Amino acid sequence: MVKIALTGDRPTGKLHLGHYVGSLKQRINLQHEVDRNLVMIADMQALTDNAKNPEKIRNSIMNVALDYLSVGIDPNMSTIFIQSQIPALNELTMIYLNLVTVARLERNPTVKSEIKQKKFDQSVPAGFLIYPVSEAADITAFKANYVPAGDDQEPMIEQTREIVRTFNHTYRKDVLVEPKGIFPPKGQGRIPGIDGSAKMSKSLGNAIYLTDSADEVQRKVMSMYTDPKHVHIDDPGSIEGNVVFTYLNIFDSDVEQVAKLETQYQKGGLGDVKIKKRLIEVLNSFLDPIRQKRADYAKNIDYVEHVLQDGGKKANELANKTLKEMRDAMGINYF
């Protein structure tokens, strides 16, 4: 079976370490594991709750593309494209909307909690309510059968699977492919913010960006949440919920040394400044080659645009092919 993966991000800002750990890392590996790796910059989806602020989306697109290239998403192995450049996705969405009830959309737990979180109250944009259907269009247009995503995307993938079954059954042809969600193992796939919150997020202001300078990383790590009870160096410290150790465990390749530091910290006698300095070093040596690549690509924006146009061309071919098969199955292929 041909393996086709689709992932993407809403371009509403620069990407941070949370994105890296939660999805970019997997996508880079995926390039070697699947037959086709599609990476979508979801600007149309970003508009569903940013309709009044399209500049933010416009400005973020190039940032996200640069982030992709600099972490190692390779245009020779991946198709990187912008969602709004693929008109067929809108038509797929319109077709699927007739196969999904309003009640079903209103039951989607992710959308429900996002509506609460975004404080839409009584003014939920219709485009936001239906965005799971638009995601179904994104996934199915490319016949993606692998959808690596965060846990919160599980209801979206289930909705997509339902739409695929309904479409194929209604139009009596197996045109569409049911995707499989690939979720990170429990506890992984998410890193805490520098303030100790469960999730690193731009809106919480607790993120370390892939584009942060060495100085910014230093400043952020020095302000990082550790163990509030660890006041004096000699006090025993806790590593549970201690963000510095959480990060060291993820980014420090010297596993033995980290284990040793943990033991010492728990016993007492290891200061926060010392472990933070180590983390600063580790993060900066992780980010340095990414920064270097980003600076190179930023000098060559024409190339980045070329990558996106090229990806768009490929994505259009695939999506138009699926749309044609769908129209044939539905019998709305008049001429």
Add this chain to the structure above:
Amino acid sequence: MVKIALTGDRPTGKLHLGHYVGSLKQRINLQHEVDRNLVMIADMQALTDNAKNPEKIRNSIMNVALDYLSVGIDPNMSTIFIQSQIPALNELTMIYLNLVTVARLERNPTVKSEIKQKKFDQSVPAGFLIYPVSEAADITAFKANYVPAGDDQEPMIEQTREIVRTFNHTYRKDVLVEPKGIFPPKGQGRIPGIDGSAKMSKSLGNAIYLTDSADEVQRKVMSMYTDPKHVHIDDPGSIEGNVVFTYLNIFDSDVEQVAKLETQYQKGGLGDVKIKKRLIEVLNSFLDPIRQKRADYAKNIDYVEHVLQDGGKKANELANKTLKEMRDAMGINYF
């Protein structure tokens, strides 16, 4: 000011005298009054509540096109096209969905009453709920400022006007044009069914189709609702709610003769068979040239397809132009 009109029909069956009186007649006149007359066969809209029965829509498209041509919608004066051939309409809809709240859609009185009438209960297709937004896309894509329609379409046009204002205001450019609904004078624009129901409708089985043969017309008129108290020829009869007279008043050009018959009928001494025979004659002489033209076009389906393709090409040019202006205003015109 350039006058652009858009009208259309859902292709869910053949057109009948109700369509003729309610809209086709006005459209034929409109051809001489506006600068651009667009006539759309709304197959995508028909799918919103016929997703499981696309054959019906497919089969109706050619019938509706033949009906148009045979009543005198002239491809040299009108742009006749199929909605699903214009991909930009889907993108416009997706953009507008972000500017309309779910609550606003749920308040639409026409959609509310249709949901009741169609007995959707808890399973309203999402595509059906949002079809007013899709209509806004149809109207605005062509910058139509004249939308002749039935009274029940007033909420749709109001919704379109709201979207136009929101779009232009949000993206700080007067890209879109507010349409004006053109509604028939009170009491006109609707004819009763042959059974006396207020509305002629396919689903009520009380319609005379433009394609009915002379024999079918005869059979239907002979079964027509008149005055149930008018039992004997000599009894005085009522013309109020008497479908035969309603039709004679619309289709019989000999106004004086109709007035005379009315007086005689009310006084007594005029039988139902006599007035029905007159109506049969009147309707058949109205339908004869339409039938003749239809038979001619039906022999030349290639020409009809050519008309639809040609119209689609023109409609695509116009809609793509509007879409480009919209994307420019929104700033999502990356390359």
